[in-house]
Amino acid sequence: MSEVRVIQVNESIFAENDRSAELIRKRLTAQGTLFLNFMSSPGSGKTTTLVALINRLKGSLNIGEMDVDIESSLDAQRVADRTGIRSLQIHNGGLCHIDADMTARALLEYDTEGLDLLILENIGNLVCPAEFDTGAHKNVTILSVPEGDDKPLKYPLMYQVSDVVLINKIDALDYFDFDLEKAKERILALNPKAIFFPISAKTGEGLDAVCDWVVEELEAVRAGKI
Amino acid sequence: MSEVRVIQVNESIFAENDRSAELIRKRLTAQGTLFLNFMSSPGSGKTTTLVALINRLKGSLNIGEMDVDIESSLDAQRVADRTGIRSLQIHNGGLCHIDADMTARALLEYDTEGLDLLILENIGNLVCPAEFDTGAHKNVTILSVPEGDDKPLKYPLMYQVSDVVLINKIDALDYFDFDLEKAKERILALNPKAIFFPISAKTGEGLDAVCDWVVEELEAVRAGKI
Numbered sequence: 275m276s277e278v279r280v281i282q283v284n285e286s287i288f289a290e291n292d293r294s295a296e297l298i299r300k301r302l303t304a305q306g307t308l309f310l311n312f313m314s315s316p317g318s319g320k321t322t323t324l325v326a327l328i329n330r331l332k333g334s335l336n337i338g339e340m341d342v343d344i345e346s347s348l349d350a351q352r353v354a355d356r357t358g359i360r361s362l363q364i365h366n367g368g369l370c371h372i373d374a375d376m377t378a379r380a381l382l383e384y385d386t387e388g389l390d391l392l393i394l395e396n397i398g399n400l401v402c403p404a405e406f407d408t409g410a411h412k413n414v415t416i417l418s419v420p421e422g423d424d425k426p427l428k429y430p431l432m433y434q435v436s437d438v439v440l441i442n443k444i445d446a447l448d449y450f451d452f453d454l455e456k457a458k459e460r461i462l463a464l465n466p467k468a469i470f471f472p473i474s475a476k477t478g479e480g481l482d483a484v485c486d487w488v489v490e491e492l493e494a495v496r497a498g499k500i
Numbered sequence: 501m502s503e504v505r506v507i508q509v510n511e512s513i514f515a516e517n518d519r520s521a522e523l524i525r526k527r528l529t530a531q532g533t534l535f536l537n538f539m540s541s542p543g544s545g546k547t548t549t550l551v552a553l554i555n556r557l558k559g560s561l562n563i564g565e566m567d568v569d570i571e572s573s574l575d576a577q578r579v580a581d582r583t584g585i586r587s588l589q590i591h592n593g594g595l596c597h598i599d600a601d602m603t604a605r606a607l608l609e610y611d612t613e614g615l616d617l618l619i620l621e622n623i624g625n626l627v628c629p630a631e632f633d634t635g636a637h638k639n640v641t642i643l644s645v646p647e648g649d650d651k652p653l654k655y656p657l658m659y660q661v662s663d664v665v666l667i668n669k670i671d672a673l674d675y676f677d678f679d680l681e682k683a684k685e686r687i688l689a690l691n692p693k694a695i696f697f698p699i700s701a702k703t704g705e706g707l708d709a710v711c712d713w714v715v716e717e718l719e720a721v722r723a724g725k726i
Contacts, residue, residue, distance in 0.1 A: 348654065425542055
């Protein structure tokens with residue numbers, strides 16, 4: 275009887291993706307650019323949060339931004355219009371994620387030399403983006419108050435791979451049945467190292483602390499600690 | 501030079517899915533069961549809406565419910581606890597959608613004989629579930645006010661395949677920057693036949709109209725009009 279060779283297609287895809295991601299990370303580390311990947315549900319306030327953070331940081335940091343969407347260019351346009359920084363819209367052809375090779379192709383179009391900070395706004399989705407390392411130094415997930423404090427129970431991988439969780443729309447805490455402590459506990463059970471920032475991108479509450487964290491991470495990249 | 505055969509793998513997957521979906525639809529039509537597929541972002545209020553609708557309809561209709569999630573059983577448990585109807589949790593192994601064959605397997609576990617209404621709560625995601633016909637007679641999408649009125653521009657396929665759009669959390673309209681007319685216009689541009697119900701699953705506003713629609717659709721199925 276002939277021998278049958280078995281391959282794990284998914285493992286192979288993820289292993290290749292991880293190698294590409296590592297190459298991206300190494301190159302950006304070498305040039306002293308911190309690369310952050312922002313993920314969340316649709317409508318959690320990713321673009322609004324990024325605009326607010328960029329406007330606070332752009333006086334001291336040179337920032338670039340890349341936006342992933344299925345077909346519209348709304349988000350990249352909003353970021354460019356509202357912050358004045360250079361933004362690239364990536365259309366991923368209807369997929370529910372962006373992987374490291376797609377990111378690498380985008381980086382061929384987008385000159386990152388001299389950037390202090392490169393931001394990737396991933397597609398709005400709590401499932402697929404969590405599966406693919408994009409080459410970012412850190413993953414940031416936004417969980418917004420109207421979505422409910424049960425999201426970590428339902429989309430655990432997203433919280434396992436997130437270094438930082440921004441709990442957004444806290445100005446609406448009185449309006450929705452959202453328990454901040456319960457949300458944190460559920461995330462810490464999945465990922466004990468998770469860092470939290472309760473914020474309101476609308477009012478600006480909590481954003482200075484996020485900016486301080488970004489600056490610390492940039493220093494860590496430049497000190498070879500990430 | 502040899503001839504090279506080209507296959508469209510995706511088209512083949514979708515064509516097979518469509519055949520399975522048609523078989524599901526035919527069987528449920530034959531037994532007089534209306535099958536509705538509910539889709540939305542995470543946190544838009546799918547489960548809360550379904551609980552409210554089921555509690556309004558269960559006095560007059562025999563209702564079954566199936567819930568798709570990656571790994572938790574929270575939603576099926578909530579529906580069962582809060583309505584008393586029979587609910588089945590489907591774990592889809594980390595995928596971002598459920599297709600017709602997965603639905604068919606679930607139907608082997610779940611006896612639908614004698615049901616007037618079968619509800620599928622799809623996974624919270626605006627990308628993948630839109631691609632797969634589940635065999636439902638009608639697709640219902642929930643768009644919640646805090647998510648923003650730009651979602652139809654960013655996730656067009658979801659709105660193209662939806663027969664009905666429930667605009668949920670309208671009790672929060674004063675609190676968020678959401679233009680109901682603009683949302684409708686954007687959806688109608690993608691899908692001129694879309695039907696809208698502005699609702700609040702929390703306060704109950706608008707739910708009676710949705711219940712009337714469900715009863716009309718059940719009558720249409722039984723009259724052989726769907």
